[in-house]
Amino acid sequence: MPKYQEIANILRTRIKNKTYPPDSLLPNQTDLVEEFGVSRMTVKKAIGILAMEGLVYSQRGAGTKILNHPFLKKDTTALTVYEGLSTEMGKAGRKLVSQVIDFQVEFPDQTIQEKLMLTEEQPIYSIVRLRILEDQPFILEYTYMPVHLVPNLTRGHLESSIYRYVKEELGVQFAGAYRTIAADKSTAYDQQYLDCKADDPVLEIEQIVYQKNGSPIEFSRSRNRYDVRAYSYLDVQH
Amino acid sequence: MPKYQEIANILRTRIKNKTYPPDSLLPNQTDLVEEFGVSRMTVKKAIGILAMEGLVYSQRGAGTKILNHPFLKKDTTALTVYEGLSTEMGKAGRKLVSQVIDFQVEFPDQTIQEKLMLTEEQPIYSIVRLRILEDQPFILEYTYMPVHLVPNLTRGHLESSIYRYVKEELGVQFAGAYRTIAADKSTAYDQQYLDCKADDPVLEIEQIVYQKNGSPIEFSRSRNRYDVRAYSYLDVQH
DNA sequence: GAGTGGTCTAGACCACTCG
DNA sequence: GAGTGGTCTAGACCACTCG
Numbered sequence: 018m019p020k021y022q023e024i025a026n027i028l029r030t031r032i033k034n035k036t037y038p039p040d041s042l043l044p045n046q047t048d049l050v051e052e053f054g055v056s057r058m059t060v061k062k063a064i065g066i067l068a069m070e071g072l073v074y075s076q077r078g079a080g081t082k083i084l085n086h087p088f089l090k091k092d093t094t095a096l097t098v099y100e101g102l103s104t105e106m107g108k109a110g111r112k113l114v115s116q117v118i119d120f121q122v123e124f125p126d127q128t129i130q131e132k133l134m135l136t137e138e139q140p141i142y143s144i145v146r147l148r149i150l151e152d153q154p155f156i157l158e159y160t161y162m163p164v165h166l167v168p169n170l171t172r173g174h175l176e177s178s179i180y181r182y183v184k185e186e187l188g189v190q191f192a193g194a195y196r197t198i199a200a201d202k203s204t205a206y207d208q209q210y211l212d213c214k215a216d217d218p219v220l221e222i223e224q225i226v227y228q229k230n231g232s233p234i235e236f237s238r239s240r241n242r243y244d245v246r247a248y249s250y251l252d253v254q255h
Numbered sequence: 256m257p258k259y260q261e262i263a264n265i266l267r268t269r270i271k272n273k274t275y276p277p278d279s280l281l282p283n284q285t286d287l288v289e290e291f292g293v294s295r296m297t298v299k300k301a302i303g304i305l306a307m308e309g310l311v312y313s314q315r316g317a318g319t320k321i322l323n324h325p326f327l328k329k330d331t332t333a334l335t336v337y338e339g340l341s342t343e344m345g346k347a348g349r350k351l352v353s354q355v356i357d358f359q360v361e362f363p364d365q366t367i368q369e370k371l372m373l374t375e376e377q378p379i380y381s382i383v384r385l386r387i388l389e390d391q392p393f394i395l396e397y398t399y400m401p402v403h404l405v406p407n408l409t410r411g412h413l414e415s416s417i418y419r420y421v422k423e424e425l426g427v428q429f430a431g432a433y434r435t436i437a438a439d440k441s442t443a444y445d446q447q448y449l450d451c452k453a454d455d456p457v458l459e460i461e462q463i464v465y466q467k468n469g470s471p472i473e474f475s476r477s478r479n480r481y482d483v484r485a486y487s488y489l490d491v492q493h
Numbered sequence: 494g495a496g497t498g499g500t501c502t503a504g505a506c507c508a509c510t511c512g
Numbered sequence: 513g514a515g516t517g518g519t520c521t522a523g524a525c526c527a528c529t530c531g
Contacts, residue, residue, distance in 0.1 A: 019500060040469070045516060056502045058296075061517080074430060074467055077517045078510035084430075084469040192312060192322075199485035200438035200458035218456030218481070220438035229312055231278070231322040243456070247437035252488075257519060283497060294521045299498080315498045316529035 024053055024063035032072055032083055039085030043073060046081075071251055101180025102148060102156070112151055117175045118210070119145040122164060129161050132225055132236040140164045144175060147210050148239075155246055157210045158239040166234050183234070190229040197223045198248055201240075211242050218243045262291055262301035270310055270321055277323030281311060284319075309489055339418025340386060340394070350389055355413045356448070357383040360402060367399050370463055370474040378402045382413060385448050386477075393484055395448050396477040404472050421472070428467040435461045436486055439478075449480050456481045 031037050044052070049060045064081060067073045075081040106113040121143045125135050133141065141161050148156040160179070162170070167183060174182040183189045203211070203219045211219070219240045226235040269275050282290070287298045302319060305311045313319040344351040359381045363373050371379070379399050386394040398417070400408070405421055412420040421427045441449070441457045449457070457478045464473040 021500080047516090056504090057517095058503095059501060062500090064517095071431065074469060075517060076467070076510080077508065078515080080510090080516060082469065193309065194490045195487070196490060197485050197487040198436050198458075200456040200479075200481040202454065202456060202481075216440065216454050218438040218440060220436075229314070231312060231320060241438075243438040243440075247435050249433070249435040252432045252434060259519080285497090294523090295498095296522095297520060300519090302498095313498060314529080315527065316496080318497060318529090 020053075020055055021059050021062035021066070024049075024055070024060065025066040028063060028067060029070075029072065032067070037083050039083050041083050043081040043083060101178055103178035104180060106150065114149040115176050116147040116149060117144070117172055118147055119143070120172060120175060125161070129236060133161065133163055133233045135163055142167065142170055144179075146175060150245070153245065154211050155242045156239050157207060158237060160235060160237040162235050166228075166232070189234065191234075192227045192229045192231070194224045194226045199223075200243075203240075207240050211240070213242055220246060220248070222248065258291075258293055259297050259300035259304070262287075262293070262298065263304040266301060266305060267308075267310065270305070275321050277321050279321050281319040281321060339416055341416035342418055344388065352387040353414050354385040354387060355382070355410055356385055357381070358410055358413060363399070367474060371399065371401055371471045373401055380405065380408055382417075384413060388483070391483065392449050393480045394477050395445060396475060398473060398475040400473050404466075404470070427472065429472075430465045430467045430469070432462045432464045437461075438481075441478075445478050449478070451480055458484060458486070460486065 028037075028043070037043060043049075043064070046057050046060050046064070049063075050057050053060065064073065064075060068075060072084060073081050074084055103113050103115070122140050123143050124137055125133065125139065125141045129135070129141060130137060135141070141163055144158075144160040144162075146158050146160070147154055148158060162179075164170075166189070167179075167187065170179070170182070184191070199221050200218050201221050203213055203215070203217050207213065207219055208215060208217070213219075220243055222239045222241065224235075224237055225233050226237075228234050266275075266281070275281060281287075281302070284295050284298050284302070287301075288295050291298065302311065302313060306313060310322060311319050312322055341351050341353070360378050361381050362375055363371065363377065363379045367373070367379060368375060373379070379401055382396075382398040382400075384396050384398070385392055386396060400417075402408075404427070405417075405425065408417070408420070422429070437459050438456050439459050441451055441453070441455050445451065445457055446453060446455070451457075458481055460477050460479065462473075462475055462477075463471050464475075466472050
């Protein structure tokens with residue numbers, strides 16, 4: 018692990034345990050250079066990480082201030098990094114079960130060809146799963162992935178965690194995701210699986226997940242029960 | 256403007272006009288050092304900006320690749336930086352009208368005290384506006400701002416752009432925002448102003464906007480017609 | 494083994510804030 | 513004017529990718 022990461026971790030710990038209390042100033046960069054025995058560029062890089070996380074704000078001439086946003090108390094980190102729903106819920110200590118409703122291999126239609134940058138001859142997995150959180154159905158999820166990028170996918174993976182298989186066993190690295198969030202009326206299909214009423218809306222999240230090499234590896238549409246799931250995130254300006 | 260910004264701008268232009276085509280490699284950092292007559296750290300910082308924007312992906316040993324994400328073609332930049340709806344729509348060349356439904360000064364209730372970090376004696380503006388895009392009502396927006404942070408706000412500002420007044424005339428700098436997005440059933444009030452049907456859902460976006468010094472300056476809830484507005488953004492991992 | 498980007502140093506100059 | 517963080521340099525070493 019690079020030095021600037023280690024230093025960022027140490028400083029983050031001190032902020033979280035109030036060694037550096039909110040609204041106070043971080044020691045200046047020269048002092049941190051002395052404490053950690055590194056160059057100033059390295060200290061600055063460490064502080065830059067904390068600034069990206071919204072923990073501190075540096076101002077030329079005035080020092081680096083510890084911020085006190087209410088979202089420090091919330092668990093938003095899980096939402097900004099793509100790691101799959103199972104992993105996210107596992108970290109939060111909540112029990113997620115995935116019930117496989119459909120699992121097919123087929124040729125992609127036009128929409129999916131575009132989203133996943135495929136030709137019509139490149140087969141895809143088409144997966145429908147109901148995600149059940151602590152015995153309550155809450156997301157109906159349609160997932161499409163190119164077969165050649167995710168070989169040997171099994172029903173077992175779908176029931177535990179696709180993300181873990183793709184990342185840990187296939188060694189795929191994710192670059193990020195493009196998401197669109199919208200409200201929609203529930204369909205009869207939604208109502209059946211999500212166990213919701215005819216006039217209940219759903220929150221729909223569409224996402225395309227990209228690998229680090231730039232090719233899309235997943236397109237999914239998830240239909241969320243409106244009363245169970247909202248989507249939160251922190252948008253820090255740089 | 257710092258050198259690394261200038262270089263990033265030049266490289267971004269070359270990517271957008273395909274001087275560096277998608278899937279090709281950027282010239283290596285040593286060559287760019289020669290071309291621009293700067294040190295390698297400066298070149299690296301410029302490339303870092305493009306990587307944050309999702310335009311390129313650098314890999315140790317292999318070079319820096321120009322990515323070809325479909326969202327290069329979409330206009331998502333406006334959505335990741337807080338600049339107010341009027342400014343956003345203005346840039347897209349669309350005509351936005353804001354109709355002021357209510358404009359009051361009052362003491363904050365418990366919720367707003369918490370969101371804006373205020374005491375119950377610190378007065379706030381309470382604003383309700385209907386945002387009309389090209390003659391179609393599409394957002395009903397409730398905005399709350401502390402009076403002491405936004406002195407002399409007038410009805411005129413509400414009708415044009417609060418953001419422009421706060422930023423340009425008051426000189427406030429924004430650090431970012433915390434947002435929560437959810438689906439909800441429409442209320443009678445929504446239906447009246449948004450001109451939607453009883454079983455139409457709405458997309459609700461709650462946001463707290465922070466100043467660079469860390470204090471919240473705005474809390475708002477916007478109720479969006481579900482068939483007109485979705486919310487998109489790019490989530491790049493770092 | 495050649496070429497690549499990632500990290501790090503030790504210093505410098507400067508713009509900015511604050512009392 | 514003293515102290516702060518932002519930028520920049522010219523070099524170094526290294527981990528990694530690729531043929």
